[in-house]
Amino acid sequence: MKDWLTIALSKGRLLNDSIILxxxxxxxxxxxxxxxxxxxxxxxxxxxxxxxxxxADTPTYVEYGAADIGISGKNILLEDEKEIFEPLDLKFGFCRIILAEPIGAELTRKKNSSKLTIATKYPGITEKFFSQKGISVEMIKLGGSIELAPMLGLADQIVDLVSTGATLKAHHLKIVEEIASSTARLIVNRASLKLKYQRVFELIDQIKSVIS
Known part of the structure; x- marks a missing residue:
């Protein structure tokens, strides 16, 4: 199957739009x-x-050559940087990576100068964000339902992915800062880029023509 193209599709929120594309x-x-x-x-x-x-595994499949091409969210690529080629923003799956906290938390924080605890599914993005600000924080990695962490006293703030922000409002959280935006990206294995150059770039050109 050396002349085949293997394409990895991310299960979850990007799948339907990936199939349509x-x-x-x-x-x-x-x-x-x-x-x-x-x-x-x-x-x-x-x-x-x-x-x-x-x-979360799509970039790994592509990096190690189990797939020649993949469709992945930019949030995943920012969290776990891989040695891959990222030729196209596919213009769907838009969301934001944000820092959020309970409404009114800034008043409580003035009385408590201890190190902030951040709950997140994205420790890599979170660490880089606070490091660039020169702020030391304690991180708690969670797999989901991040919004519950401040309500239950597990964390002071959260770093999470949001699209509409409705879930934040439902849990009485407010956005403190937007860290990054995310859309679906086409990613390519670097070896496949050379060994299957013609097929890879034919597909890239085809996709370009339908997203432009």
Missing amino acids: LNKVGISHPQLLLNGRRLLFDLPNQKIRLLLVRA
Whole structure:
């Protein structure tokens, strides 16, 4: 399968739009949107293999060559920097990485000068953000439901991914600062860029034509 292209798609919030994008360039499989356990889909006529992987793992599959190409959120790429080529912003999946805290927390903080505790799913982004500000913080890594941490006294602030901000409001949190914005990105294995140059750039050009 040396002449095949393997494309890793991130499961979760980017998947539907990723499938729609591939459909626009003629890459589709009838079972992709079925909620089954199948994770691998071959398109022999096009010599293309599609993989469904955890969003956090997509850059790893691409970096190590298990996939030639992937679609990943910029938030994932910022969190765990990989040796990959990132040729395209795909213009969907927009969200923001933000620092947030409970409404009124600044009043309490003036009375308590102890080190801030930050709950987050993104310790890499968080550490870099506070390091650039010269601020030392204690971090607690959580896998989800980050908004609960301040309510339960687990953390003073959170660093999380938001789209509309409705969940923050529901938990009486306010945005203190926007750290970065995130959209879906096309990523490419560096070896595949050389060994499968023609196929890779044909696909890049096709995708460019439908997102421009």
